[in-house]
Amino acid sequence: MRMPRLFRSRSAERRFDAGKPAGRDRQAGDRQMRNRLMLAMVAFSAIYLVIGGRLMMLATMTPDTPVVYLDPGQQVSHARPDILDRAGNVLATDINVPSVYAEPTKIIDVDETIEDITSVFPELDAGDLRAKLTSGKQFVWVKREITPTQKSQLFGLGVPGVGFLEENKRVYPAGAITSHVLGYVNIDNQGIAGFEKYLDSSWLGALHEAGLARNAALEPVKLTIDLRAQHAMRDELLASMDKFKATAAAGAIMDVHTGELVAMVSVPDFDPERPSEALQPDRINRMTTGVYELGSAFKAFTTAMALDTGRIGVDTTFDARSPIRVGRNTIGDYHAQNRIMTVEDIYIHSSNIGTARMALAVGVPGHQAFLKKLGFFDRLTTELPESGAPIIPQRWKEVNTMTIAFGHGMSIAPLQAVEAGAALVNGGQLIPPTFLPRSAADARKLARRVIEPQTSDKMRYLMRLNVVEGTAKKADVPGYHVGGKTGTAEKVVNGRYSGNKVLTTFLSTFPTTDPKYLVFVMLDEPQGIKETHGYRTSGWNVAPTARNIIARIAPILGVVPDMAPADPNELLSVSY
Structure with missing residues (x-):
């Protein structure tokens, strides 16, 4: 009988041992697979939880800018940059205001919707509103730029198919004070006039078309205007309008070395937030859009032309003993001296006869060439799009030269006279006017010489002498050595000169010892009053108006008064 085997053979043990690692590996692999599946399940669960949470958030929130479908010609107003004065004061800015729109395809009951909307906006026409709500369009405007209270009232009614959009509305903190400079925008916040229109035409419009300015924070734009000087000039012009019963007034202040306009006013003006007033x-902007015969103020340019020839000096004489007869017309003097006069006398006594003879001494071609050099044959160019074209004779004869010499027969924009007037006192450089900051170095690159420096010295002398001894005595401001030239022109009404309507102007500078600013003042149809003894000429109205303006703005602009008496003759020795 065999004994039972109590032990496996070595080969069997080897087979047994060989099987054990394979089983352990399978178990480890199973565990690893289960772990991976669990990890994947956790990851997918987390992703679905995030997606679900986000969907719930989107379902319960109201977007700042709802998705709307605009028809061609419709748009939501875009952002515009703030406009600042030279000191950083805000002249124009955007605020957010709600507007009401409707989606006609989502409206349930048109009659009920009309009733709800007109209960909040009774000024809306129900018929027009019905036409919009039954148009079948995806989007229509109901009311642009509403108040928060109106939004709350309409929102509380819960009208289906009616929603709100936040739009940009332009506001002007200074109101009418800067209206003719800034202009205004339309309901879509697009520039329609003034500097606002310039912004759109230069770069802002392209940004809007590209869709890059919906709610963009745009860099502010700084102007050369000083709000304090602007206010002072407007205040004095309104006071003079009232005092002298004038129909309108205008004025400007320009840096004679850079062409920067520190102030420009035309009254009556308008509220830029009510554009209909501007129509x-x-x-109108009388400084740029209107063109006028400036009367005797134009004699400053004629005198500069004559002196610049080098053949005529301040002591050269001309015969002003009797009027000049041209056909059926006669050129005479308002206050005739009836004597032979020097250029100096002609200027301070504002002699038409003497000025006409000076122009004839230069000649018609020379006269035309000089005025063309001053830019008087071309339309004024500034950042403002509003600009009137000069009116010049179609056929230019000797008689035209004589009358234009003393300011009749040619009409220009007053700002053109400001530009040219600055050249008379800054050393002879014609610098284009600007509403954007410009350095003196940049101004020199743009400047064109129109008269010689020594001619400019003589003009400063004559302008100062005119305030000390001539027609502009009421313009003097102690310490500021004001100089200038007055002008009174009969207005043209229905193609004929009016005998009872005048335009008075004053072209001035200060201080004549070292000119810094050119100040121009104009009154339209001023009346004679008791204080002026019934006179309505420029020496009685615009000259004192300019005096008041200069007295207020000089300290603002940092011009230090010089109380030492100045001899006008000393100005002839100054060179540039």
């Missing part, structure tokens, strides 16, 4: 005929 009234008397609200």
